[in-house]
Amino acid sequence: MQRKSFEDMTCSLALCLEQVGEWWSLLILRDALHGLTRFDEFERSLGISTNSLARRLKALTESGLLERRQYQDRPPRYEYLLTERGRDLQPAIESLRAWGAKHGPARTAPVRLVNRETGLVADPELIDKRSGQPINLDTFVYVAGPDAHEAKLSRMPREPRPAE
């Protein structure tokens, strides 16, 4: 299967995909958010081969999304902890999950994200911090800056002068 590197692309989305590496890796990060830390826990939860899991944990560690830490001396054993970079993927993971919950078959989620204080299940929505408005194409529009690809310049409005 073709697997081109996204590294030379200037888009931040491409950069993120490059760092995470593979679709599957998001499921490992999800499990890490759920509190799993050890190889055998990830292995049982994901049902993937030892080799695949080892390769992906190594890649996630090299990308700085997980940190490998020894938790036992004899025999040496390691656990994998989310770094700040890794934890910062929670909004993306929850946004993808919300999409699946909305567009997938109705069912009870095996794991839920609840408010520590109220115990109510989170209902995630992406907003713009500045205006407080939900991100959608009614309220927001993509504009091309001077570095935009020529394929886009013809289809998108140009960047307006920044408001004072």
Added chain:
Amino acid sequence: MQRKSFEDMTCSLALCLEQVGEWWSLLILRDALHGLTRFDEFERSLGISTNSLARRLKALTESGLLERRQYQDRPPRYEYLLTERGRDLQPAIESLRAWGAKHGPARTAPVRLVNRETGLVADPELIDKRSGQPINLDTFVYVAGPDAHEAKLSRMPREPRPAE
């Protein structure tokens, strides 16, 4: 490269990954959000082979994320438009992009998402609609429901009784 189907997994994240299909496909959806619709536009913007692009557009159409529509008779030509399912991936795409912008090298984004009214660049944040609080592990916690995988039951708090 190993590519296991996520379809049998009960997580909504896995379902979403299954529907989108491949990492690359998110870049196609990004371009569709940016207003591109035609094969040659996607081809120039993404710089991938005709075959790969055709295969991915077909998969995205079959998953109902894009809709293929004829816009010219002779010769017949088609364009690819985002469906509601596809547009609903915008929060996930913007969340991944925000991660890349935060953790990647500092630079000007080639394309920006701006508020139609104010012209100010969006600053995306995932919040919980119910409480208005940002989604993070300080304020929210993952809890295991009765269907959670046994690998998780030992590491996660159990689902509390719902608040009245």
